Amino acid sequence: MSAEVSVTVGDLARALDARGWGELDLKVTGAAEPAATSPVGPNGGVIALAMAPKYAESLQPGSIAILADGMEPQAYGLRAAIFAPRPRLLMAGLTRAFDPGPEIAPGIHPSAVIDPSAEIGEAAAIGPFVVIGAKVRIGRNARIGAHVSIGRGTVIGDDALIHPGARIAHGVTIGLRIIVQSGAVIGGDGFSFVTPEESGIEEIRRTLGARDAIKEQHWTRIHSLGGVEIGDDVEIGANATIDRGTIRATRIGSGTKVDNLVMVAHNVVVGEDCLLCSQVGIAGSSKIGNRVVLAGKVGVSDNIEVGDDVIAGGASKIFTRVPAGRVVLGNPAVKMETQLEIQKAMRRLPRFAQQLAKLQETVTRLLEKG
Incomplete structure (x- = not known):
């Protein structure tokens, strides 16, 4: 190269x-x-x-x-x-x-649509067909690629690099040196709905699986009034999504790197210097500590707290609180050493089944003789 x-x-x-x-x-x-x-x-x-x-x-x-x-x-x-x-x-x-970076010509392209109330920092480069809403503030030396949209009242710090086709909604606050890859969506509505009566999901959580009579139910949207707050030196991968909060903001701490196709739901708080690898999904209102690494396809259930310096191996599913410093693996996620023992035991199961069958045959013969 x-x-x-x-x-x-x-x-x-x-x-x-x-x-x-x-x-x-x-x-x-x-x-x-x-x-x-x-x-x-x-x-x-x-x-x-x-x-x-x-x-x-x-x-x-x-x-x-x-x-x-x-x-x-x-x-x-x-x-x-x-x-x-x-x-x-x-x-x-x-x-x-x-790395030369993307080709974004200096200045503001004539096809960009920028609300008169928006503030564009010194030496910013804004590509073709960019749409910037009312009262947006863009920092100095920002580079914004073609077809990016930025909603009203959003603030983006100095030295931003936003690749073509990214979508940043209204009421988002972003710190210095952000990098947003193509197709990412920051500040979309949270996936939050409620039924007039107890829903089937609530019933299952209460009864741990038992169902009474199944009835029709209709979902009513809970609107997302919070925004998204992102710190300094954060990177957001292609087609990643970070939903806005319901009342308070969804937050991503400084130094955190979010890979392609990651989903961060409403009200989630992610700490500083975390790595969220591809296809990680964090459900609503969960809290992720500082320096946490979630490997590919890790899932975190809603309202879960993951402590500082936790490392979760690929495809782990976290359903309960994880203490600081722990390394977890598996579905459900447990200590890595425990999961390795589980895997060893599972590999022994066919041999145990054969031994059990032989013991049953021996016992049956002894009973018949007795």
Whole structure:
């Protein structure tokens, strides 16, 4: 992958706070996989991420690479190298340096529809067919892609990046450096309905499964009067949805990263620096602590509290409170070590069934003889 950015190996090493080796004045024009490298030419060349010997074997002699501490660049015929004490962290810095971002022309596109009462910050870039409602405030250096809509009274902080086709409803407050991917919807109505009489759901919760006579029921909407509050340095993935609160706001803490296709329901509070991976669903009024990791397809039931620093393995289903620091797995979610014992026991069940059948045969024969 190449980019229009060009820096020297030495510049890149200093920017990444890493140690350089070899010809540090060589120009780096982009990043690539080891097999896609070639000898550095007069105009520079790409740098490969080869942070293990099995990857470095594909490097072309005369190229540039990022290596792990302890690897020998001479062994691969490199002209220059950067050593990474923590490879993935260095990769974050490298990819940031060469990411050009979406093409959003400076200024306001003439096809954008912006209410006269909206405030647009200095050096903002607003793409074609963007719609910005009344009393919206957009911070400095914001970049807003084509076909984005932003509802009335919403506030978006400085250095926002909102990709094409995102939808941000009215009454949303967003901090600094937000990134919103295409198709995300922030501030849609919560899924909240009630019946005039006790509903079947309420009956089942009360009786734990017993049903009386089943009657017709009709749902009445509970309107969503709250908004959404999002902190600084939050990222919202493609087609993720964050519903507005019923009375108070749904909240996402600073530093939290929300993956594609995540669903955060009304009144949910998510803490700081959390990771919500793809297809996570958090039901209404649940509270997620700080630094929580919910792996793909994790489900959290409504009105549940998940403590700080909890890690939930993929496809776990959380129905009860999870204390701080716990690692859980399974459906229903339990301590990981407990779930592993459950899985071992399940694998033994066929053997136990065979042993039980033999014991039954033995007992039956003994009874017949007796």
